[in-house]
Amino acid sequence: MTYTSTNPLLANLNNLYLEYIGLIVLLSTVGVLLGIAGHFVIIGPNAKRLGKLKPEIVRLTPFERTAHFVRMLSFIILAVTGIAFALFHVGTLGLSYVAAYKIHLVFAALFTLSSLNSIFIWLKDSIFKTYDRDWFKVMGGYLTRKEIHPPSGRFNAGQKAFYWFSTFFSILIIFSGLMLAYPGKFGLNSLLWASVLHGISAIGLIAGVIAHAYLGSLANPGTIGTIIHGKVSREWAKNHHPQWFEEIEQK
Amino acid sequence: MRKHFLISSLLVLVLGLILSGCAGNETNTKKEKIDTKEVQQMSAYIGTDACITCHSETGQGFAMTSHAGIFKSLDQYNTDFKQMVNVWDGATKENPATKAINLEDTYGVMMDSYVVGNIDGFSQELYRVASLEKSEQGYELVAASLKDYNSDGIQDWSAKAYSCAECHSPGLVAQGLGIKNLEPGISCETCHGPGSIHAQTKRKEAISINQNACITCHTLGQPSETEDGSSLIAENHYGTRNWFASDHYTSGYVNCLSCHTSHEVNKEGSMLKGDNFTENCASCHKDENFDIEEIMWKNPTDLHDHVTRDHSFGAIPYEKIGDNPETKEVEITDPKIIKKLKSLIK
Numbered sequence: 001m002t003y004t005s006t007n008p009l010l011a012n013l014n015n016l017y018l019e020y021i022g023l024i025v026l027l028s029t030v031g032v033l034l035g036i037a038g039h040f041v042i043i044g045p046n047a048k049r050l051g052k053l054k055p056e057i058v059r060l061t062p063f064e065r066t067a068h069f070v071r072m073l074s075f076i077i078l079a080v081t082g083i084a085f086a087l088f089h090v091g092t093l094g095l096s097y098v099a100a101y102k103i104h105l106v107f108a109a110l111f112t113l114s115s116l117n118s119i120f121i122w123l124k125d126s127i128f129k130t131y132d133r134d135w136f137k138v139m140g141g142y143l144t145r146k147e148i149h150p151p152s153g154r155f156n157a158g159q160k161a162f163y164w165f166s167t168f169f170s171i172l173i174i175f176s177g178l179m180l181a182y183p184g185k186f187g188l189n190s191l192l193w194a195s196v197l198h199g200i201s202a203i204g205l206i207a208g209v210i211a212h213a214y215l216g217s218l219a220n221p222g223t224i225g226t227i228i229h230g231k232v233s234r235e236w237a238k239n240h241h242p243q244w245f246e247e248i249e250q251k
Numbered sequence: 252m253r254k255h256f257l258i259s260s261l262l263v264l265v266l267g268l269i270l271s272g273c274a275g276n277e278t279n280t281k282k283e284k285i286d287t288k289e290v291q292q293m294s295a296y297i298g299t300d301a302c303i304t305c306h307s308e309t310g311q312g313f314a315m316t317s318h319a320g321i322f323k324s325l326d327q328y329n330t331d332f333k334q335m336v337n338v339w340d341g342a343t344k345e346n347p348a349t350k351a352i353n354l355e356d357t358y359g360v361m362m363d364s365y366v367v368g369n370i371d372g373f374s375q376e377l378y379r380v381a382s383l384e385k386s387e388q389g390y391e392l393v394a395a396s397l398k399d400y401n402s403d404g405i406q407d408w409s410a411k412a413y414s415c416a417e418c419h420s421p422g423l424v425a426q427g428l429g430i431k432n433l434e435p436g437i438s439c440e441t442c443h444g445p446g447s448i449h450a451q452t453k454r455k456e457a458i459s460i461n462q463n464a465c466i467t468c469h470t471l472g473q474p475s476e477t478e479d480g481s482s483l484i485a486e487n488h489y490g491t492r493n494w495f496a497s498d499h500y501t502s503g504y505v506n507c508l509s510c511h512t513s514h515e516v517n518k519e520g521s522m523l524k525g526d527n528f529t530e531n532c533a534s535c536h537k538d539e540n541f542d543i544e545e546i547m548w549k550n551p552t553d554l555h556d557h558v559t560r561d562h563s564f565g566a567i568p569y570e571k572i573g574d575n576p577e578t579k580e581v582e583i584t585d586p587k588i589i590k591k592l593k594s595l596i597k
Contacts, residue, residue, distance in 0.1 A: 003286035004446065010291035015428050018295050018447055088301035090583050097305045183453040188290065191452035202498070 007189050010196075019197050021086055027081075028207040039142070047147050048239070051221025053233035057248065060230040062119060068227050071114035074107040079109075081208050086199055108177055115170040122163055125154040131243065132157035142219070152167045152242040162212055166205065173201035285456035294457070295424065295446035299430030301450060303438040312515040313439070316522050322420040322436030323365075324359045324387040330383065330390045332357070332366075338380055339400045340373045342408035347400060348372050349407075354381055354392065363390070363420045367435075368411060377423060378410040403518075418468035439473045442467075442513075465507040469494075469559075483572070483592065490547075490559030493597045496566040552576050567591075 022143075045051075060068070081104045084090045090100045134150045135157035141148030150156070155163065176198035179186050186194070217224045222236045237245040283432055302312035318528055325332050340347040350370055357368030357380055366381040376539035383390040397406035407597045416424045421441045422433035429447065433440065441445055442464035449457035469491035499505040509532055511522050518526045525531030528543045547560040548569040561567065583589055 003284045003289075005286045005289040006293045008293065011448075014447070014451070015293075015295050086305050088297060089302050091300075095308065132412070134500075180453075187284055188448070188452055188454055188457065191454070192448060195451040211588075 004188050006145055010189060010192055012090065014192055014196055014235035017199060019199065021199065024203055025083055025086065028203045029210065032207045032210045036211065039214075040116055040201075040218060043145055045218060046141060047149075047222050047239060048221050048237045050233065052087065052146075053222065053235050055222075055225050055233050057232050057234055057237050057238070058230055059226045059232045062230065064077065064229055067114050067117045067121065067231050071118055072227075074111035074114065075205070075209060077107045077147035078111055079105060079202065079209075082202050084204075086202075105181060108174075108181075111170075112174050115166075115174065119167050119170070122155070126160045127151060128157065129243075142215075149239045152241045152251055154241060154247075156241065158215070162208060165208055166212075169201040169204045169208070172197055175207065176201065232244065254535035259397070267357045285454060287456055287459060289397055290448055290457045291459065292445040293448065295429035295447040296415070296427060296440050296445045297429060297447050297450055298431050298440075299438045301432070302446060305450075306439075309514045313513075314513070315516045315521075316512075318437045319520070320363075322359050322361050323363070323488065324435075325355065325357065328383070328390050329391055330359065332392070334392070336381070336394075336408050337410045338370065338378075338410045339398070340370070340375075341396055341398070342373070342375045342378070345421060346472045348374070349400065357381075358420070358423060361413075361415060365395070365413065365415075366392070367413050367416075367423070373410065377413040379413045380410045381408070446529060465511075469507070477582070481584065481586075483589055492592070493567050494562035496591055497562060497564045498566060499564055504545075550574065552578075 028088060039170070081090075081095075081100050082095065084093050085104070090097050120147060131151040131153075131181070135152060138148050138150050140142075140150060140156060140158045176194035179191060179194040180198060183191055215223075220240070222233060223240075225231055234245075237248075257288070258426065286435060292568050301467075308430055334355075335353050336350050337349060337351050339349045350372060352370060353369075357366050360366050360383055361379075364383050365379040366383060367377060368380045369376060370380065371379055374590075379395040382393050382395050385391075386392050394406075394408040395411045396409040398409045399405065400407045400409070420435045422430075422435040422438060424442075425433055428444060429445065442459070444459040446458055448454070493498055497511075510524060512524055513522070515522075517523050523531050525534060528547070529541070532539070532541055542561075546565055547562065549560050550569070552574065560568070567588055571585055572582075574582055575584070583592070
């Protein structure tokens with residue numbers, strides 16, 4: 001019988017990951033929040049006037065909102081417990097390791113369910129179109145105080161990018177998490193890969209989700225209602241998502 | 252809508268199947284032999300706080316043991332360490348360096364007596380910069396040793412070289428990745444090795460679990476000899492050295508952890524499985540009655556209460572070693588026993 005040893009490249013990567021995980025967590029949370037604060041102060045919200053209008057067009061169905069809510073809630077709980085695991089500070093949460101781990105598993109199941117669901121229901125709306133190039137050229141207008149509304153379908157190019165970003169990392173985090181929940185079923189090196197990739201995906205998702213939350217609320221007045229009552233104003237739709245607005249007007 | 256419902260139900264089913272297998276997955280069902288030593292070489296130290304994240308009960312038990320108290324941090328004493336003293340390098344004979352240091356900047360206290368620290372510019376890495384002396388008020392700070400270095404008629408504080416670190420504060424001399432996470436004294440990873448890969452993969456085989464950990468310090472060692480080589484000088488861990496001559500050890504059936512605990516203490520506060528000596532022996536020797544002073548003798552000339560009770564369990568009786576209580580250091584002068592012990596060393 002041959003003995004398994006660690007792949008040196010992986011072990012070195014892992015040690016690097018362990019050494020800097022604290023700093024990386026800080027950058028992906030506090031760092032991103034500071035960036036957001038900077039953006040809010042220097043550039044500020046986009047098209048403030050659209051925030052005060054009456055929401056009347058259905059943008060997200062109750063099913064979509066439920067999926068989003070479950071994914072959001074489970075993500076927050078997973079992120080908090082997950083960071084505690086990564087920094088070996090579960091006690092700070094006032095929980096025992098076993099309790100925190102069970103909570104993590106239950107919400108991981110909900111996250112998996114809602115993520116796979118979200119990936120499926122928003123796939124069609126997230127396929128890039130030729131006009132999305134124009135959105136990227138001006139970065140959605142987020143880098144200027146001027147009000148710019150580049151072309152956009154139901155989702156704009158930035159949202160589509162976030163869809164693919166979160167899809168990629170969600171699948172990665174779900175699979176690696178599944179492996180880590182069954183340590184007896186995998187080899188040592190596979191588990192170590194899973195551990196590192198689970199952490200990296202989590203960092204990516206945490207940073208991305210914080211930015212996503214900002215863009216869907218403070219950065220774009222009139223948007224936050226989408227995930228609460230599901231509606232937006234006609235003006236909002238016409239300005240932010242002209243191609244989508246045309247589509248629903250024609251129906 | 253119906254399509255959505257169908258997909259969701261399907262997903263719930265799949266997840267249910269996955270999670271149903273979640274219980275009892277700790278054992279390694281994958282047939283894989285892990286090279287613990289090699290894995291540990293690639294692991295980093297993560298520190299006690301990380302270990303007790305999962306092993307909290309083990310951590311609490313360990314905190315009660317004498318191992319945990321072997322090197323304590325300064326804050327565990329009500330002594331005021333915040334004081335500047337001028338110390339001299341007692342480890343150098345010619346032109347010893349001198350430096351003013353704040354005793355607050357030391358690493359901690361070994362065995363409630365040696366205050367251990369590093370002094371910039373001194374010849375050695377670690378020093379006993381001061382000592383604690385038990386007084387009615389608690390512990391008092393005194394010099395590790397006194398000597399008039401500058402011939403001004405006043406005794407100066409001499410810092411002595413600290414050579415006990417390997418066993419008494421292994422965290423101070425550990426090598427490898429993540430050593431900043433280690434406490435100075437004995438911690439989980441002193442015996443179990445660096446734990447990062449174990450913590451990440453939950454694999455038992457990624458951590459050391461064997462009595463070699465005990466032998467690292469409670470060692471066969473290299474007994475010191477008198478100048479003419481005719482007798483052996485007792486060392487601090489004399490008793491555990493003689494363990495290797497015992498029938499317990501040579502039979503191969505008994506090891507340290509047959510009688511001793513690693514993470515808990517008995518009613519007397521010692522790391523024994525039974526509540527006392529008699530009970531401990533009785534777990535195997537039911538009808539026998541041993542006299543501890545005979546079967547585990549304590550050397551009467553042990554100056555500092557350093558020497559462990561003999562662990563040869565009768566293989567090396569006190570009467571036979573040829574000790575002369577008149578000479579301060581404990582000695583083994585019997586040539587047969589010296590030969591026996593030396594043959595065990597190899």
